[in-house]
Amino acid sequence: MKKQDSVFSDRITDVPRSFIREILKVALDPSVISFAGGLPNRALFPVEALKEATSKVFDAHGRDVLQYSNSEGYPELRDYISARYREKSNLDVPVENILITSGSQQGLDLLGKIFLNDGDGVVIEEPGYLGAIQAFSLYKPEFLPVSVSSQGMDVERLSSVMSKCPKLVYTVPNFQNPSGISYTEQNRRDVSRALEGTSTILIEDNPYGDLRFTGEPHSSFKELLPDNTVLLGSFSKCIVPGFRLGWIVAPTHIMKKLITAKQATDLHTTHFTQSIVYQYLRDNNIDEHIKTIIDVYGRQCQAMLSSMQKYFPPGVTYTEPEGGMFLWVELPQNVVALDLFELAIKDKVVFVPGDPFYVNRTRTNDLRLNFSCVDEETIVTGIQRLGNAIGKIAGTGA
Amino acid sequence: MKKQDSVFSDRITDVPRSFIREILKVALDPSVISFAGGLPNRALFPVEALKEATSKVFDAHGRDVLQYSNSEGYPELRDYISARYREKSNLDVPVENILITSGSQQGLDLLGKIFLNDGDGVVIEEPGYLGAIQAFSLYKPEFLPVSVSSQGMDVERLSSVMSKCPKLVYTVPNFQNPSGISYTEQNRRDVSRALEGTSTILIEDNPYGDLRFTGEPHSSFKELLPDNTVLLGSFSKCIVPGFRLGWIVAPTHIMKKLITAKQATDLHTTHFTQSIVYQYLRDNNIDEHIKTIIDVYGRQCQAMLSSMQKYFPPGVTYTEPEGGMFLWVELPQNVVALDLFELAIKDKVVFVPGDPFYVNRTRTNDLRLNFSCVDEETIVTGIQRLGNAIGKIAGTGA
Numbered sequence: 001m002k003k004q005d006s007v008f009s010d011r012i013t014d015v016p017r018s019f020i021r022e023i024l025k026v027a028l029d030p031s032v033i034s035f036a037g038g039l040p041n042r043a044l045f046p047v048e049a050l051k052e053a054t055s056k057v058f059d060a061h062g063r064d065v066l067q068y069s070n071s072e073g074y075p076e077l078r079d080y081i082s083a084r085y086r087e088k089s090n091l092d093v094p095v096e097n098i099l100i101t102s103g104s105q106q107g108l109d110l111l112g113k114i115f116l117n118d119g120d121g122v123v124i125e126e127p128g129y130l131g132a133i134q135a136f137s138l139y140k141p142e143f144l145p146v147s148v149s150s151q152g153m154d155v156e157r158l159s160s161v162m163s164k165c166p167k168l169v170y171t172v173p174n175f176q177n178p179s180g181i182s183y184t185e186q187n188r189r190d191v192s193r194a195l196e197g198t199s200t201i202l203i204e205d206n207p208y209g210d211l212r213f214t215g216e217p218h219s220s221f222k223e224l225l226p227d228n229t230v231l232l233g234s235f236s237k238c239i240v241p242g243f244r245l246g247w248i249v250a251p252t253h254i255m256k257k258l259i260t261a262k263q264a265t266d267l268h269t270t271h272f273t274q275s276i277v278y279q280y281l282r283d284n285n286i287d288e289h290i291k292t293i294i295d296v297y298g299r300q301c302q303a304m305l306s307s308m309q310k311y312f313p314p315g316v317t318y319t320e321p322e323g324g325m326f327l328w329v330e331l332p333q334n335v336v337a338l339d340l341f342e343l344a345i346k347d348k349v350v351f352v353p354g355d356p357f358y359v360n361r362t363r364t365n366d367l368r369l370n371f372s373c374v375d376e377e378t379i380v381t382g383i384q385r386l387g388n389a390i391g392k393i394a395g396t397g398a
Numbered sequence: 399m400k401k402q403d404s405v406f407s408d409r410i411t412d413v414p415r416s417f418i419r420e421i422l423k424v425a426l427d428p429s430v431i432s433f434a435g436g437l438p439n440r441a442l443f444p445v446e447a448l449k450e451a452t453s454k455v456f457d458a459h460g461r462d463v464l465q466y467s468n469s470e471g472y473p474e475l476r477d478y479i480s481a482r483y484r485e486k487s488n489l490d491v492p493v494e495n496i497l498i499t500s501g502s503q504q505g506l507d508l509l510g511k512i513f514l515n516d517g518d519g520v521v522i523e524e525p526g527y528l529g530a531i532q533a534f535s536l537y538k539p540e541f542l543p544v545s546v547s548s549q550g551m552d553v554e555r556l557s558s559v560m561s562k563c564p565k566l567v568y569t570v571p572n573f574q575n576p577s578g579i580s581y582t583e584q585n586r587r588d589v590s591r592a593l594e595g596t597s598t599i600l601i602e603d604n605p606y607g608d609l610r611f612t613g614e615p616h617s618s619f620k621e622l623l624p625d626n627t628v629l630l631g632s633f634s635k636c637i638v639p640g641f642r643l644g645w646i647v648a649p650t651h652i653m654k655k656l657i658t659a660k661q662a663t664d665l666h667t668t669h670f671t672q673s674i675v676y677q678y679l680r681d682n683n684i685d686e687h688i689k690t691i692i693d694v695y696g697r698q699c700q701a702m703l704s705s706m707q708k709y710f711p712p713g714v715t716y717t718e719p720e721g722g723m724f725l726w727v728e729l730p731q732n733v734v735a736l737d738l739f740e741l742a743i744k745d746k747v748v749f750v751p752g753d754p755f756y757v758n759r760t761r762t763n764d765l766r767l768n769f770s771c772v773d774e775e776t777i778v779t780g781i782q783r784l785g786n787a788i789g790k791i792a793g794t795g796a
Contacts, residue, residue, distance in 0.1 A: 007513070007565070007597050007599070008512055008513060008655055009511065009512055009513055009514050009515050009518075009537070010515055011511065011515075012511060012512040012655050012658060012659060015658050015659070015662055038466075039465060039466055040465075042461045042464070042465050043461075045460070045461055045464050045465075047456065047460040047461060047464065050456070050460075050464070051453070051456040051457075051460065054452055054456070055449070055453070058445065058448070058449040058452070059449075062443070062445040062448075062449065063440045063441075063443055063445060065640055066440070066443050066445065066448070066638040066639075066640035066641070067437060067438075067440050067443075067638070067639060067640050068436075068437055068634075068639045068640065069640065101664075102500055102664040102667075102668075103664050103665055105662075105663070105664050105665045106663065106664040109662065109663045109664065113407065113409065113410060113536060114406055114407055114410040115405070115406060115407055116407050117407050117408055117409075120407075131662075131665070134661065134662040135662050135663070137662065138511060138659070138662055138663075139407070167405070199405050201405075236466075240464040240465070241464075241465060241466045242463055242464035242465050242466065242467065242668055242669055242670050243464070243668055243670060244664060244665070244666070244667070244668045257406055257410050260410065260413050261410060261413070261536070263532065264413055264503075264507065264529075264532040264533050264535065264536055265503070265504065265507045265533070265536075265663075266499075266500040266501050266503050266504040266507065266642060266664075267501055267503045267529070267642070268642070269500075269642070270500075270640055270641055270642045270668070270671060271640055272640050272641060272671065273668060273670065273671070
């Protein structure tokens with residue numbers, strides 16, 4: 001199947017087109033209620049505080065942060081991240097094991113770059129994060145999907161695919177995108193045990209970890225499986241996504257390769273926005289700000305759960321997230337989410353059908369709902385519309 | 399030579415380590431005069447004007463530019479770039495053929511991603527830009543070096559390597575990094591003729607094009623070879639490098655692939671800094687600002703040329719750039735630039751030895767000097783020190 005005559009590389013033909021991108025275009029109509037986006041709520045952006053921080057940065061070291069800088073990242077920001085891991089998660093992460101990236105999406109690209117040869121195995125959650133599927137696709141791996149449920153990863157299946165010696169196991173253990181599920185403490189230990197003693201790298205992508213509404217936090221893989229774990233973090237969900245700032249935590253021998261790859265890829269991430277974020281974190285109480293976000297998202301999540309219970313016909317099930325921005329709906333077996341999408345958009349409500357979150361399935365009967373961007377009242381209206389549409393398509397006449 | 403037992407990808411082991419990075423560490427000693435850097439002069443950064451532009455951006459559309467945004471880039475900035483090509487270079491570049499990147503280094507990474515399969519041919523200038531060698535190395539091409547001289551690219555050699563059907567020909571036709579040379583009008587036409595009718599893509603990397611001290615500008619490859627040319631531009635040299643903002647101009651079928659790759663790589667470049675640059679360009683006269691830069695760099699270049707004439711021993715030759723930030727020195731045959739480096743650093747002057755600018759040569763007898771970051775007086779002192787060191791090592795007793 002090699003397209004010998006194409007001027008383009010084989011790898012670029014393997015990347016799935018972003019279905020979500022297409023959907024978001026549709027959702028621009030303001031009368032459409034959108035549960036499709038993956039955006040944090042812009043009403044909560046600390047715009048004034050960031051403006052103040054920026055002004056300070058210009059005055060204190062404008063010329064420094066506007067010049068070319070080092071590839072690792074703004075030193076003070078890396079110090080901050082290290083200290084916060086120690087303080088909040090009891091994790092010992094030395095500064096030299098932290099690399100600032102242009103969003104955690106870039107972290108995925110860099111990890112694909114330094115680890116993946118053609119055909120290398122990559123364990124991916126099923127359903128899994130679309131951005132990770134896209135990023136890794138460029139390095140032509142063999143995807144090994146392992147399903148996730150409300151307990152976490154299917155460890156039996158994971159143990160079975162470990163016989164293929166995958167290079168990477170990609171996980172979002174807290175409030176997963178797209179499903180909203182979290183791995184239980186036991187599941188984390190079982191997953192760690194399956195990887196122990198192997199050279200497989202576990203990627204713990206944790207953009208939503210701070211956004212917990214209920215329940216207790218669990219151990220990080222970084223703690224359970226320190227030698228094999230690479231941790232990804234982000235400022236996108238707790239401050240703003242527009243700065244495109246994330247980070248990678250990796251063991252020293254991996255960090256060396258990451259820095260080489262980072263340099264070849266874009267020299268460095270702008271220190272300008274890094275220093276603004278650092279100044280903002282110094283001058284403001286981020287924990288209070290996070291609490292505000294949690295209150296809003298938690299209430300919106302609750303409104304969505306109650307509305308689904310009220311308006312969804314029987315036979316529809318859904319996850320009950322303890323945090324994050326998404327939940328996952330499973331429709332009756334005979335309902336194709338893509339068909340529901342066509343119907344629902346006429347009723348002015350949209351979501352993301354399950355298909356793009358699978359590497360090898362289409363016309364699935366599940367879908368992702370986002371609750372971070374829509375206020376409670378609108379959620380009730382939107383879920384009612386969606387419930388009607390499901391009722392129509394499922395033939396229950398609801 | 400495949401390292402089967404390495405946990406890392408083959409590609410990452412192919413990337414040359416950045417020699418310049420190592421040198422820059424040495425150059426931190428303030429008593430060392432450094433001609434090694436590749437930095438624009440920070441004294442010329444328009445810090446106050448950028449601060450004002452930033453404040454306006456926060457007030458006018460803070461929330462918009464702090465949210466996730468489209469992958470193509472900030473629309474108004476792309477409009478500006480398109481209009482400027484029309485006005486200044488008489489080039490017709492529609493907005494939809496412009497993609498904003500995280501510096502033009504990222505442009506190189508994206509082009510490598512979408513074009514290169516293992517072993518594909520990439521014509522690279524000899525000596526050539528180290529960042530391009532690093533970026534393309536990750537996609538495991540066969541480099542086909544073609545030498546450049548004061549006339550431009552060696553067209554006979556280029557025509558000969560064209561028989562290998564290279565995917566890419568990488569050029570910096572204006573004030574090349576590292577050599578400072580520019581392609582003549584005739585050379586550009588000859589190079590274009592060598593590619594005409596082929597499916598080889600010519601990359602015209604033009605970060606320095608606006609910084610012309612003397613002479614007349616020449617035709618862009620975009621004009622001479624429109625279907626095959628991909629143009630790279632940058633705000634790093636005329637505004638500030640720290641924002642990491644560049645762009646790619648590409649034909650529509652290539653642009654589609656680039657956007658897919660951009661999305662998988664880092665979703666998008668921050669619209670925050672893009673909107674600041676756009677606001678700055680609206681409120682200020684960029685041509686006046688460029689004129690200031692040209693005046694300073696032109697005087698510094700002249701000071702370097704005069705000092706070399708005065709202090710360098712016979713047998714040393716050098717290029718005479720019409721613009722940009724670098725010039726290139728060829729030492730007598732028996733002098734190894736790396737050895738000179740060891741000697742010169744004791745005399746408190748540093749430069750970049752030629753080696754990293756070649757894909758397959760070491761212990762070369764040439765070196766790169768930067769003149770953008772050092773004032774005229776310091777240049778005279780530094781060149782005198784360097785002349786002494788050359789004299790010592792060449793055994794002329796100067």
